[in-house]
Amino acid sequence: MPSDPTTTSYAVLGLLRLRPWTTYELAKQVRRSLNWFWPRAERKLYDEPKRLVADGLATAEEGFTGKRRRTTYAITDGGRAALARWLDEPPAARSHESEGMVKVFFADAGDLDQLRTTLGRLEAEAAERLAALAELAAEAEGPFPERRHLGALCLRLQHDQERAVLDWTRWARTQVDTWRSTTDPGRWDTRAVLATMTEEPR
Numbered sequence: 001m002p003s004d005p006t007t008t009s010y011a012v013l014g015l016l017r018l019r020p021w022t023t024y025e026l027a028k029q030v031r032r033s034l035n036w037f038w039p040r041a042e043r044k045l046y047d048e049p050k051r052l053v054a055d056g057l058a059t060a061e062e063g064f065t066g067k068r069r070r071t072t073y074a075i076t077d078g079g080r081a082a083l084a085r086w087l088d089e090p091p092a093a094r095s096h097e098s099e100g101m102v103k104v105f106f107a108d109a110g111d112l113d114q115l116r117t118t119l120g121r122l123e124a125e126a127a128e129r130l131a132a133l134a135e136l137a138a139e140a141e142g143p144f145p146e147r148r149h150l151g152a153l154c155l156r157l158q159h160d161q162e163r164a165v166l167d168w169t170r171w172a173r174t175q176v177d178t179w180r181s182t183t184d185p186g187r188w189d190t191r192a193v194l195a196t197m198t199e200e201p202r
Contacts, residue, residue, distance in 0.1 A: 011041045012048045013083045016075035049073040108182045123169035129162045
């Protein structure tokens with residue numbers, strides 16, 4: 001009985017629509033593309049193609065590179081049809097996970113130095129990701145130049161999000177530097193900060 005495809009299933013189908021891949025090749029491509037906004041694809045990458053084959057959405061062809069066995073996966077007509085139907089469905093709500101932000105939220109269980117360290121790590125991570133995005137953006141063509149416009153759309157959002165995180169961490173560190181402790185922000189104006197978030201979006 002066919003299983004219910006997940007977003008990761010469709011992500012892999014989307015890559016298989018571009019060309020046949022081995023799981024090793026898929027992993028490399030996921031790291032430079034999908035990993036920015038769908039990191040769970042890489043975690044399930046070695047099982048998902050087999051599942052797609054079992055559901056008739058992909059094929060698997062065994063071969064050898066020298067003496068090394070390799071399996072190449074390709075999309076079927078059924079896989080193309082399933083991918084097209086999925087694009088018609090409304091996307092699920094966005095989600096965001098950050099262990100660093102969980103630590104910031106519960107910083108009053110620790111001290112200011114711990115909070116500053118967490119903010120510093122969030123800042124460094126955002127800076128590293130911005131540098132990696134800049135490298136991708138600077139590539140002349142990439143492996144699929146005919147799809148560069150779609151990649152640019154996605155990269156722009158990632159860039160803006162990482163830039164927002166970087167700006168926020170720097171702002172947060174300057175604010176925290178005025179606090180007496182994680183339980184006593186002193187004269188810091190919490191209301192003024194919250195008031196900036198009640199403005200209507202432009």
